[in-house]
Amino acid sequence: MRVFSEQPPCVRTFTLPGDSEPAMVFLHGLGSAGVPAFGAIATDSAFEGRERLLPDLLGFGFSDRPHDIGYSLDDHAAAIADMLDRRNLSSVDLVGHSLGGSIATVLAYRRPDLVGRLIVLEPNLLPWDGTASIEIARKTEGEFVESGISELITAADPEWASTLRVADPVALHRTAVGLCVGPEPTIRSMFESLTVPRVFGYGDRTGPPSQEAELISAGVEVVRVADAGHVMMADNPAGVVEVLRAALL
Numbered sequence: 001m002r003v004f005s006e007q008p009p010c011v012r013t014f015t016l017p018g019d020s021e022p023a024m025v026f027l028h029g030l031g032s033a034g035v036p037a038f039g040a041i042a043t044d045s046a047f048e049g050r051e052r053l054l055p056d057l058l059g060f061g062f063s064d065r066p067h068d069i070g071y072s073l074d075d076h077a078a079a080i081a082d083m084l085d086r087r088n089l090s091s092v093d094l095v096g097h098s099l100g101g102s103i104a105t106v107l108a109y110r111r112p113d114l115v116g117r118l119i120v121l122e123p124n125l126l127p128w129d130g131t132a133s134i135e136i137a138r139k140t141e142g143e144f145v146e147s148g149i150s151e152l153i154t155a156a157d158p159e160w161a162s163t164l165r166v167a168d169p170v171a172l173h174r175t176a177v178g179l180c181v182g183p184e185p186t187i188r189s190m191f192e193s194l195t196v197p198r199v200f201g202y203g204d205r206t207g208p209p210s211q212e213a214e215l216i217s218a219g220v221e222v223v224r225v226a227d228a229g230h231v232m233m234a235d236n237p238a239g240v241v242e243v244l245r246a247a248l249l
Contacts, residue, residue, distance in 0.1 A: 026053070
């Protein structure tokens with residue numbers, strides 16, 4: 001995992017205060033941001049009293065967007081680890097969607113002291129697994145910055161377009177490339193090897209993961225969110241809340 005200097009880039013985090021432990025941390029997907037992705041989930045009355053953190057990943061939302069890092073999954077995980085260390089948080093309940101689920105897995109694998117329970121919602125388990133990231137990564141960085149980001153925003157649904165507009169194009173491209181290339185070992189290998197309680201959530205419109213049997217054999221609870229596709233927090237927020245309630249409360 002990347003080690004930052006004494007003044008690492010800042011991961012800006014929206015925090016809902018609470019005294020009950022452990023804290024809950026929500027990691028958003030590619031091109032999104034913390035509050036747009038998870039605000040409706042984190043503010044649900046089911047989680048009142050818990051400290052809830054909704055960070056914007058580096059390069060997205062209001063967080064810093066340095067151009068001297070590669071934006072690999074390890075870079076993103078290291079930035080979240082630094083944010084948690086600075087807040088003296090450990091053994092958090094970590095929830096990640098898509099890219100955020102992959103980063104959450106890397107964080108749990110590299111820094112097991114920071115994660116007590118892990119819930120991932122349709123993460124990218126293997127390299128070159130994900131339509132949006134592949135579309136971005138197939139362009140060069142220059143091509144994406146010059147015209148690809150505008151094309152992506154034009155084709156996106158209004159909600160995703162709103163967060164894409166404030167994402168740094170360089171960070172977005174490098175993150176997509178990092179997601180496609182993946183770390184070593186693979187996200188799937190990391191996820192299956194973890195010993196913390198793990199839940200894999202999928203939307204019924206997407207369908208169960210192709211590795212469902214292997215995940216279950218590795219001790220992962222695989223759960224379906226009804227009436228939902230990939231962006232299940234928007235499609236069925238109550239269903240996502242119920243998955244989190246069952247896993248964390």
